[in-house]
Amino acid sequence: MTLPGTAEEALALLEPHAEPGKAEEMLAYHKVPRRYLGVANPVINDMTTEWRRALTLEQRLSLAEALWDTDVHEGRLAAAKLLTQARIRPDAAVWALICRWVPDFDGWAVADHACIAGQKRIMADLTRLDEVEGWTVSDHMWSRRAALVITLPLAKLNHPDAAQAAARERVLGWAAGYVADREWFIQKAVGWWLRDLSKHDADRVRAFLADHGAQMKGFARKEASKYLA
Template sequence: MKKEWTIAGIVEKFEANRDEVQAEQMAAYMKGHFTFIGIRSPLRKTLIREQFLTFALPKPEQLFKEVAKLYTLPEREYQYAAIALIEKMKKQLTVEDYDQLLQLIEAKSWWDTIDAIAPHFVGHIVKQDRPYGEKVMLEWSQSNNMWTNRSAILHQLKFKKETDVDLLFRIIQQHVDSKEFFIQKAIGWALREYAKTDAAIVKQFVEDTPLKPLSRREALKHIG
């Protein structure tokens, strides 16, 4: 029988594998925005897998309380563990969880967490109620928080044929003048990904829209 869930199991496993040399290298890669324990991705995934094998998952109503505990810990690996926990319980997410996900998007924000949360979790609940999801994403697109804007741009990244193209283009058009690197990059990424489904419409949109050079280059990278 599995033990009752506690993040203490993760903390114990991570601390037992602390590597100060790797921690410095990982912090440097992330431009010094975060401190690290020094656990590379393959080992981290193994340790988290062991956590799931040993401990029963928290109850759905406790999910974000446990996620919050991990997010309060200083090292970045704990935020990755929180995202892994949400992924494990992804089927439990509902449209009631937009606010919870938004809090994570706007906490300790950087591309590594946003690019997991937006396509995998936000996109998942948008599909549950597309009209309501569109309303929320348009609100996020108008946020003063750049990472919330990026999340709105990227939430359909994995939708393929289920992409609401009008919504995708509408959100992108709201940010074509942005000077933010991470917004320009997100626009190009979203368009490049949808081009795998419909290259012609993406090419036409790029031709008709005054995108920044970075966005345009990224969007057309595999189209020519």
């Protein structure tokens, strides 16, 4: 197995897996002007899994930072995947790097991969919600959206403890503040969060919709209600 030491080496390992015409398809689909290699997500998963196992945390942090800064689509996905791990100790530098990426979010695909890495760090330390709360009032729409995407695991808990239940309510408060936001991606994120919560606490979602559903766009309300009887 060849391990990359630099972002350029990592991209060189990914590039041979590019599929003809896929880079152009990805640009047309994502509509975010940056370089696309045309490498499928499962390939990036497999390669970054190997790198994550073999590299030290310090090496992964350095490589992830460099890959993100290339602004290559697959490079940014790989950067996020290098840091997607439930148990990382110490993890303060990982959390700080993910937070540094948030203002760069400009599309759902890259943002969601970075947020999945961030979800692990949130669940490892719920006090990080204090920093995430600042994103909810950002002028940057993708930062506001990230506050909900990065906290999705809280919606999926069957038996939250007291701290997790309080954190869940805190995020629902943010969601309530978002219902008047007309941005499609914000409305989608609210619906998504409520939809996932409805599988574990349907009554809480019904109460939210009773209080705020009239302000939500129809598609978001429908999304939130998808699994309600």
